[in-house]
Amino acid sequence: GAGVSQTPSNKVTEKGKYVELRCDPISGHTALYWYRQSLGQGPEFLIYFQGTGAADDSGLPNDRFFAVRPEGSVSTLKIQRTERGDSAVYLCASSLDRGRELFFGEGSRLTVL
Amino acid sequence: AQSVSQHNHHVILSEAASLELGCNYSYGGTVNLFWYVQYPGQHLQLLLKYFSGDPLVKGIKGFEAEFIKSKFSFNLRKPSVQWSDTAEYFCAVTGPGYSSASKIIFGSGTRLSIRP
Numbered sequence: 001g002a003g004v005s006q007t008p009s010n011k012v013t014e015k016g017k018y019v020e021l022r023c024d025p026i027s028g029h030t031a032l033y034w035y036r037q038s039l040g041q042g043p044e045f046l047i048y049f050q051g052t053g054a055a056d057d058s059g060l061p062n063d064r065f066f067a068v069r070p071e072g073s074v075s076t077l078k079i080q081r082t083e084r085g086d087s088a089v090y091l092c093a094s095s096l097d098r099g100r101e102l103f104f105g106e107g108s109r110l111t112v113l
Numbered sequence: 114a115q116s117v118s119q120h121n122h123h124v125i126l127s128e129a130a131s132l133e134l135g136c137n138y139s140y141g142g143t144v145n146l147f148w149y150v151q152y153p154g155q156h157l158q159l160l161l162k163y164f165s166g167d168p169l170v171k172g173i174k175g176f177e178a179e180f181i182k183s184k185f186s187f188n189l190r191k192p193s194v195q196w197s198d199t200a201e202y203f204c205a206v207t208g209p210g211y212s213s214a215s216k217i218i219f220g221s222g223t224r225l226s227i228r229p
Contacts, residue, residue, distance in 0.1 A: 033217065042117075042203050042219035043157070056216050091157070099145050099207040102217060104157040 004105035025094030035091040119220035134189040136204030147205040
């Protein structure tokens with residue numbers, strides 16, 4: 001596609017449920033990033049992939065969060081046992097290479113009731 | 114740990130006023146620096162970037178930024194703002210060196226409101 005695509009755009013779930021958020025990067029971009037943005041804050045780094053491997057997952061807040069990119073393209077961010085504090089906009093971005101310009105998707109707004 | 118500080122949380126200006134938004138980062142070494150903008154209802158997009166060379170970089174829509182290594186700063190400027198510049202502005206920096214360059218860290222953002 002022309003840009004980074006994220007689905008769903010909105011997700012409302014109940015505390016304790018499992019959630020998956022999907023990111024489809026720009027074709028040919030080897031680097032893929034996940035960020036989380038709360039109201040009034042800047043994007044908070046979660047995890048970065050170079051190809052299929054997670055090159056840096058130091059931003060994942062705890063072991064309820066996990067992300068995969070099995071074929072080096074589409075990525076899925078998985079959140080287990082969701083908590084109200086997980087409510088935020090989850091942003092995906094892709095880049096030609098590490099440390100280069102990021103191209104962002106529209107984000108997935110997660111609301112945990 | 115690396116960090117990025119944007120001291121101006123909300124700036125209100127009239128059209129045609131000059132703009133300067135501050136950005137400071139916490140460490141030295143080789144870094145890449147960015148300014149991103151988020152217009153209302155839109156996704157984040159790049160305004161300008163600095164990797165090396167001339168410390169004064171020019172971006173889209175008349176924006177520019179100056180990298181001052183001794184001050185760990187990368188301030189954003191525009192000589193004359195327009196109502197359409199109303200947006201949230203984020204400074205971002207990579208880690209020092211190639212091994213840390215993957216982690217691009219963002220500041221908390223500055224909300225710019227332009228009075229028509």
